[in-house]
Amino acid sequence: AQSVTQLDSQVPVFEEAPVELRCNYSSSVSVYLFWYVQYPNQGLQLLLKYLSGSTLVESINGFEAEFNKSQTSFHLRKPSVHISDTAEYFCAVSARMDSSYKLIFGSGTRLLVRP
Amino acid sequence: DAGVIQSPRHEVTEMGQEVTLRCKPISGHDYLFWYRQTMMRGLELLIYFNNNVPIDDSGMPEDRFSAKMPNASFSTLKIQPSEPRDSAVYFCASSPGTGGVAGELFFGEGSRLTVL
Numbered sequence: 001a002q003s004v005t006q007l008d009s010q011v012p013v014f015e016e017a018p019v020e021l022r023c024n025y026s027s028s029v030s031v032y033l034f035w036y037v038q039y040p041n042q043g044l045q046l047l048l049k050y051l052s053g054s055t056l057v058e059s060i061n062g063f064e065a066e067f068n069k070s071q072t073s074f075h076l077r078k079p080s081v082h083i084s085d086t087a088e089y090f091c092a093v094s095a096r097m098d099s100s101y102k103l104i105f106g107s108g109t110r111l112l113v114r115p
Numbered sequence: 116d117a118g119v120i121q122s123p124r125h126e127v128t129e130m131g132q133e134v135t136l137r138c139k140p141i142s143g144h145d146y147l148f149w150y151r152q153t154m155m156r157g158l159e160l161l162i163y164f165n166n167n168v169p170i171d172d173s174g175m176p177e178d179r180f181s182a183k184m185p186n187a188s189f190s191t192l193k194i195q196p197s198e199p200r201d202s203a204v205y206f207c208a209s210s211p212g213t214g215g216v217a218g219e220l221f222f223g224e225g226s227r228l229t230v231l
Contacts, residue, residue, distance in 0.1 A: 034219070043119070043206055043222030044158075090158065102171070103220070105158040 006106035023091030119223035140209030
């Protein structure tokens with residue numbers, strides 16, 4: 001079975017500082033990896049994804065994540081955060097199980113950006 | 116496109132009452148998912164449909180929960196009878212074909228349910 005671990009439930013950081021949100025997964029088969037963002041009182045939105053190819057993937061708002069197969073990690077990073085980045089971030093793993101895919105979400109990390 | 120539309124956005128009801136949550140997926144999407152989000156348990160997949168057919172309902176907590184998808188543009192999640200522990204935000208999500216199954220979901224804004 002696959003699982004996703006987000007070790008940090010909350011990450012406080014000052015505006016314009018760098019940030020890393022950690023995500024580790026376990027799976028016995030090849031996986032697809034995702035980061036979703038949830039702003040207050042909204043649904044989740046896809047931030048970025050790794051399906052295949054380059055292990056470094058980027059979003060349009062400056063976030064990036066790197067797939068590290070040996071460390072089974074997919075950490076999310078941003079070199080300089082803004083107040084508007086305050087949200088909850090979910091790492092997710094999808095793997096083929098029997099004849100279907102199952103998407104499993106981590107428990108989420110709340111990013112709190114302070115002025 | 117208008118995105119995934121859920122109703123009601125907020126529902127407050129008393130224990131024992133029937134609750135029906137509704138979802139309109141994005142047109143053309145073949146997959147529809149129902150998730151529940153709570154502080155204690157995070158995001159839980161309840162059930163998902165492919166082409167209106169339920170594929171995996173192993174996450175449905177009890178027989179009190181049921182979900183239907185009578186056509187490609189409408190799905191319901193029903194709780195009967197409701198209990199206080201059902202209080203949560205319920206999300207509907209849809210996704211297109213093959214790529215969507217791999218995990219690219221489009222979420223609605225959720226239905227916040229409070230059972231007193």
